[in-house]
Amino acid sequence: MSVLGGLLAALADGSVEIVDLTSPLSAQTPVIQLPPEFGQTASFALQEISRYDDRGPAWYWNNFTTGEHTGTHFDAPNHWVTGKDLDDVASVPARRLIAPAVVLDFTAEVAEDPDFLVEVEHLKDVPLPEGGWLFVRTGWSARSHSQETFLNADENGPHTPGLSPECARWVAQDTPVLGLGVETVGTDAGKAHSFDPPFPCHSYLMGSDKYGLTQLQNLDRLPPTGAVVIAGPLPIVSGSGAPARVLALVERR
Numbered sequence: 001m002s003v004l005g006g007l008l009a010a011l012a013d014g015s016v017e018i019v020d021l022t023s024p025l026s027a028q029t030p031v032i033q034l035p036p037e038f039g040q041t042a043s044f045a046l047q048e049i050s051r052y053d054d055r056g057p058a059w060y061w062n063n064f065t066t067g068e069h070t071g072t073h074f075d076a077p078n079h080w081v082t083g084k085d086l087d088d089v090a091s092v093p094a095r096r097l098i099a100p101a102v103v104l105d106f107t108a109e110v111a112e113d114p115d116f117l118v119e120v121e122h123l124k125d126v127p128l129p130e131g132g133w134l135f136v137r138t139g140w141s142a143r144s145h146s147q148e149t150f151l152n153a154d155e156n157g158p159h160t161p162g163l164s165p166e167c168a169r170w171v172a173q174d175t176p177v178l179g180l181g182v183e184t185v186g187t188d189a190g191k192a193h194s195f196d197p198p199f200p201c202h203s204y205l206m207g208s209d210k211y212g213l214t215q216l217q218n219l220d221r222l223p224p225t226g227a228v229v230i231a232g233p234l235p236i237v238s239g240s241g242a243p244a245r246v247l248a249l250v251e252r253r
């Protein structure tokens, strides 16, 4: 049987399962909020064009508005100033959109401390895949029904997990991974505005021609290694990122 024939047979008999890692996209999808002196991203919204009515008797369709970085989305290298001369989201090679993933589980640590930071010591003995994703599982997607609990902000700013600055630098510069996937609103921790450098995951990953994937869900349904991820951002020409449908192929034995 051909490789693709074998894959289709495995999908048909359930020995390969597709796990949807994508959060639903709606007006309720949480979006990041920056301090008021900065520009703000738009929430997702539909504008109805017609719905089997005078505006279009047999068809229903919408326009939509959204920020590029809304819901489950892909950060392209040009999203950050450190990668400003690197690929926009439409220029990311399609070959890099299908890749293996390693999933590390920090759910227990994050349940104790929402500001938990992954350190190099947590990762240095893990075989990180060449050209693959590092997915950080935190359980945070359970909060995605609510902007308030998802952003988890108080008077000192948001409290959400992420990577320490040194860990972000190490992942970007000293490992062969393609990018970092997280359950939170962005790849950086809630407190990362105060880190040196600020927002180190963005700064180091984008500057190293690597990618981010955010607001992933169902990471608890992935094995630690062995999943193959298909990440499909919209090819917005010159765009800095885009909402993405992210699917994982998982072998069930």
Ligand code: MN
Residues within 6 Å of the ligand: 069, 073, 074, 075, 186, 212, 214, 241
């Ligand atoms: Mn983003």
